[in-house]
Amino acid sequence: MTQEQHSAQRREETQAQETTEDLNVAAGQDAGVDDLLDEIDGVLERNAEEFVRGFVQKGGQ
Amino acid sequence: MGLETEYGVLAPSMPGANATMLSAQVINSYAALVRAGRGAIAGTHWDYTDETPLNDARGFSIDRASADPSQLTDQEPELDAEAVALAGGDTRIGSTLYEEAEAGHEVLMNMVLGNGARLYVDHAHPEYSSPETSNPFAAVLWDQAGDHVALAAMRRIESLAGVPDIHLYKNNTDNKSVSYGAHENYLMPRSVPFENIAAGLIPFFVTRQIICGSGRVGRGMLGQYPGFQISARADFFEAQIGLETTIRRPIINTRDEPHAHWEKYRRLHVIIGDANLGQISTLLRTGTTALVLSMIEAGTAPHIELRDPVAALQAISHDPSLSTTVELVDGRRLTALQIQRIYAAAAAEHSATSDALDEATVEVQRRWEETLQQLETDIFSAASTVDWVAKYKLMSAYAQRHGVDFSDSRIALMDLQWADIRPEKGLYHRLAARGMMEVLYSGEQIAHAAAHPPEDTRAYFRGRVLNQYPEFVVAASWDSVSFTVPGARRLERVSTLEPLRGTRALVGELLDRELEIHEFIAALRS
Numbered sequence: 038m039t040q041e042q043h044s045a046q047r048r049e050e051t052q053a054q055e056t057t058e059d060l061n062v063a064a065g066q067d068a069g070v071d072d073l074l075d076e077i078d079g080v081l082e083r084n085a086e087e088f089v090r091g092f093v094q095k096g097g098q
Numbered sequence: 099m100g101l102e103t104e105y106g107v108l109a110p111s112m113p114g115a116n117a118t119m120l121s122a123q124v125i126n127s128y129a130a131l132v133r134a135g136r137g138a139i140a141g142t143h144w145d146y147t148d149e150t151p152l153n154d155a156r157g158f159s160i161d162r163a164s165a166d167p168s169q170l171t172d173q174e175p176e177l178d179a180e181a182v183a184l185a186g187g188d189t190r191i192g193s194t195l196y197e198e199a200e201a202g203h204e205v206l207m208n209m210v211l212g213n214g215a216r217l218y219v220d221h222a223h224p225e226y227s228s229p230e231t232s233n234p235f236a237a238v239l240w241d242q243a244g245d246h247v248a249l250a251a252m253r254r255i256e257s258l259a260g261v262p263d264i265h266l267y268k269n270n271t272d273n274k275s276v277s278y279g280a281h282e283n284y285l286m287p288r289s290v291p292f293e294n295i296a297a298g299l300i301p302f303f304v305t306r307q308i309i310c311g312s313g314r315v316g317r318g319m320l321g322q323y324p325g326f327q328i329s330a331r332a333d334f335f336e337a338q339i340g341l342e343t344t345i346r347r348p349i350i351n352t353r354d355e356p357h358a359h360w361e362k363y364r365r366l367h368v369i370i371g372d373a374n375l376g377q378i379s380t381l382l383r384t385g386t387t388a389l390v391l392s393m394i395e396a397g398t399a400p401h402i403e404l405r406d407p408v409a410a411l412q413a414i415s416h417d418p419s420l421s422t423t424v425e426l427v428d429g430r431r432l433t434a435l436q437i438q439r440i441y442a443a444a445a446a447e448h449s450a451t452s453d454a455l456d457e458a459t460v461e462v463q464r465r466w467e468e469t470l471q472q473l474e475t476d477i478f479s480a481a482s483t484v485d486w487v488a489k490y491k492l493m494s495a496y497a498q499r500h501g502v503d504f505s506d507s508r509i510a511l512m513d514l515q516w517a518d519i520r521p522e523k524g525l526y527h528r529l530a531a532r533g534m535m536e537v538l539y540s541g542e543q544i545a546h547a548a549a550h551p552p553e554d555t556r557a558y559f560r561g562r563v564l565n566q567y568p569e570f571v572v573a574a575s576w577d578s579v580s581f582t583v584p585g586a587r588r589l590e591r592v593s594t595l596e597p598l599r600g601t602r603a604l605v606g607e608l609l610d611r612e613l614e615i616h617e618f619i620a621a622l623r624s
Contacts, residue, residue, distance in 0.1 A: 067491070067495065069529070069532045069533070069534040070491060070492055070495045070529075070534070071495070072532060073492065073525075073528050073529060073532060074492075074495060074496055074499055076528075077496065077512075077525075080515070080522070080523060080525070080528060081508065081511055081512070081515060082110075082511060082515065082523075085507040085508045085510065085511040086507035088110070088511060088514075089273075089507055089510045089511050089514060091108070091110065091113050092106070092108055092267075092272050092273075092514055093113075093114075093272055093274055093276075094106055094107070094117065094222065094223070094271075094272040094274075094276040094278065095117040095118075095221065095222030095223075095276065096221050096222060096276060096278075096344055
């Protein structure tokens with residue numbers, strides 16, 4: 038990757054990061070989503086980091 | 099058209115378990131269920147005679163020696179004693195398979211289902227290939243039926259004492275470099291030049307992710323950069339056009355294996371899509387693509403050419419605000435929304451002048467425009483229909499409530515569990531249970547489609563004979579069914595090379611007569 042491409046990519050990433058933050062605020066509150074978030078600890082598998090690390094797949098199309 | 103789903107497979111209590119073995123366990127579990135329900139065999143040999151995965155639509159074929167081993171999809175994968183012995187050092191899975199085998203049933207790597215679908219071990223994943231359907235609504239229904247089948251297999255494994263639970267995920271990556279597909283297949287007249295198909299589709303495929311992507315946490319093939327992106331598959335594509343599906347993945351796949359009369363048809367094999375849990379996202383994915391293909395056939399597709407399609411695909415995917423612009427060869431810079439608008443407008447114009455406008459097409463057109471409108475005004479207004487938006491909204495709310503960002507491991511877990519096919523564990527299903535995801539089909543309709551074929555394609559013949567004459571069907575494929583007839587010296591191989599024959603209208607009455615097998619075959623041959 039050339040220096041130019043690299044900085045272009047970084048610009049794009051910084052920009053995307055900002056929009057992500059804006060959208061987090063815009064997502065706002067929603068009764069249905071809130072309701073699911075209230076129960077989500079019981080739905081999510083225990084030990085998130087380890088569980089995600091253990092999900093390893095072999096080749097696919 | 100038809101849809102394929104390769105499920106992610108995991109046995110949480112057996113890290114490192116052999117994936118092919120786990121996948122075989124899923125297939126054999128479903129076979130046992132069908133056997134129990136019907137008292138007849140469920141597993142049918144796949145007939146590989148007409149499989150030609152190395153033929154390229156551009157008019158040449160590659161030789162077997164230079165192909166990647168994963169491209170040789172016309173060979174039955176072997177599962178032998180050695181493979182069982184190598185099953186991650188844990189024999190529990192293998193021993194269950196052997197118990198089934200000892201009960202008088204061989205270990206199956208392939209099944210043809212009573213709804214006309216194929217359920218099999220593909221590489222290292224259980225795969226469901228839906229029966230052929232005639233329109234995008236039916237494609238959604240029989241795709242959902244695949245999730246029903248996979249869930250039923252998973253539930254049976256859960257119920258067996260001493261056998262580790264297997265989880266199945268309708269997703270596309272493990273975020274550790276591996277991606278697996280959710281392919282679409284569209285039947286097209288061979289007379290349409292392939293270069294027109296490629297040119298018309300590339301800008302559409304690069305941008306359609308905004309209406310039907312499934313969303314992904316992490317960027318890059320390894321998920322090494324943080325952040326949310328629109329498409330689960332985008333980062334795994336490296337070429338514009340090519341034959342491969344597992345390496346150097348191309349936006350346009352050229353596998354020329356029509357599974358039908360070669361001189362009349364081509365089967366466009368689309369590998370760029372995300373697996374959708376949502377019914378409307380699946381409808382948008384298949385329905386808009388079918389519309390664009392009919393425009394290409396008619397020569398009414400828009401002429402847009404991207405400067406760098408692969409880079410554009412990824413740049414669009416990496417920006418959920420949808421403000422990223424990509425460059426066209428004429429120098430213009432457009433957003434994905436603007437490019438989709440150009441396609442949708444051309445489709446509306448195309449449909450307006452078409453004399454064979456069906457209800458399904460009108461509805462797809464309406465939903466396409468409505469979705470673009472929602473994404474233009476407020477992205478989150480599309481949360482009940484567009485999978486990536488629904489997922490992004492849920493994760494954003496979680497991140498906000500807990501004061502974490504998208505690099506948090508719980509957000510990564512939400513990404514994985516979004517696609518868990520169990521209603522009590524899958525986050526998509528938890529949202530849907532609250533009425534927050536719009537659906538087209540009820541659970542009852544989906545369960546029915548898991549056991550019954552579509553009525554207006556050759557899948558009807560395949561599914562009906564499997565339901566009605568299971569003990570006499572010895573092999574099947576997309577374009578043939580082989581019967582063994584008592585007293586006859588040879589197998590009766592019935593060709594189904596014409597996808598729009600074998601329908602209820604053509605063979606329903608004959609099947610309803612419930613003839614003896616030899617009478618049935620004689621009637622077919624007459």
